[in-house]
Amino acid sequence: MTSQASQTLQSLAQGIAGGSIRTVDLTQTLSPDTPTLVLPPEFGQCSPFKVEEISRYDERGVAWYWNNFTVSEHTGTHFDAPVHWVTGKDLDNNCVDTAPPADFVAPAVVIDVSKQCAADPDYLLTVADIEAWEAEHGRIPPRHWVLLRTDWSKRSVEDYVNRRDDGAHTPGPSTEAVKFLVDERDAHGFGVETIGTDAGQAHLLKPAYPAHTLFHAAGRYGLQCLENLDKLPPTGAVIVAAPLKIQGGSGSPLRVLALVAD
Template sequence: MSLLATLADRLATGAVEVVDLTAPLSAETPVIQLPPQFAQTAPFQLEELSRYDDRGPAWYWNNFRTGEHTGTHFDAPNHWVTGRDREDVASVPAARLIAPAAVLDFSAQVADDPDFLLEVHHVREWESVHGPLPAGGWLLYRTGWDARSGSQEQFLNADDAGPHTPGVSPACARWLAEEAPVIGLGVETVGTDAGAAHSFDPPFPCHAALMGSGKYGLTQLQNLALLPPTGAVLIAAPLPIVTGSGAPSRVLALVERR
């Protein structure tokens, strides 16, 4: 059998499982809240055009309105000022949308500290057990935050000081951008940066470093608990919006089940 025929057979028999890492997209999907002086992204909205009625007797369809960075979505390099002259989401090569993934699980640490930050030494410790991060692949940062996705309030977890969500330290963000072999970072939170990243030096280091180096982000992922630390293949499928800075995405993982 050819390689692709073998893959198709294993998908059919369940030897390779497809795990959906995508949050359902609806009006209840949590969206980021910026300080009031800045423009805000729109929550997801459906506008019914017809539903088997006099507006269209045999068909149901809708218009929809949403922000590029709503729900499970892809960050293209031009999303941040550091990557303003780099790829828009429609220009990302299709071959880069299918890549191996490493899953780093820090959900226990985040359960104790919602402001937990991933450091370079955490990644190095993971590599000492599981091997190096995959060249040309993704680092998926599991925090257990997807369990909060049913509630805007719990998902953003904000108080008077601002949001409290896990993320990556400035030093680790620079390392991921400049030294790590991965093409991007995937997280379960509303963005790749920590909730407190507005106060970091520099602010929002994941966005600044990753976008500036031509790397990508995936956010609001779910079901990372179903993936092994290594061996999964990630398929990220953003809408190819011309000049777009990102797009809602269906994100799938292929996992071999022995």
């Protein structure tokens, strides 16, 4: 007897191998050039990606090539676990090694605010934006990733970071939009093209850093430094986002894939 679940998995594997299900890579390449978050100098800083060759088919390893590397849990395309923020610190299963593995494969909606962000680098997603999206595509179902398309990943590194004297100027969600997604839509998490799930100027919002503060308080996740969100449909993609199993880890660089029906 073949169960429906068995048939689904078989169709999945065949669809991916045959190309009717596209695998879209949403991940930045990790290299010493990968931009990292820079905090005010009084705070601890996350490490850029550094690599050290162990051997390359040479006297250090005759038949093999490999590297050691140093990185932070929040460098490049990465996952934020609830423990990353103080509001999530006392939740159960709040680290990358204890979060339920079933949470690492989940459906997504993609909300496109790229035009607004082209006009205003400090653009904040509004509840009205979400309602306009829902008028066209239907209500956001529970436990879906909400991915914010800003086209930020298409920028040069300098314009991507977009630092001025008063800090980074990059888009993100308004406090009201975060509250709506957490309280009214039971969102699985929030994924962005920028370095943080919050806007560059989100320290000025109330609460400061609403995406970190409220999503993690609710035990939900963040994804940052995504690419290729313009290649996803507004609904129907399934996101594979499985962080490294770092003991007590607050987050992790990871490969993020979207499975999309063509």
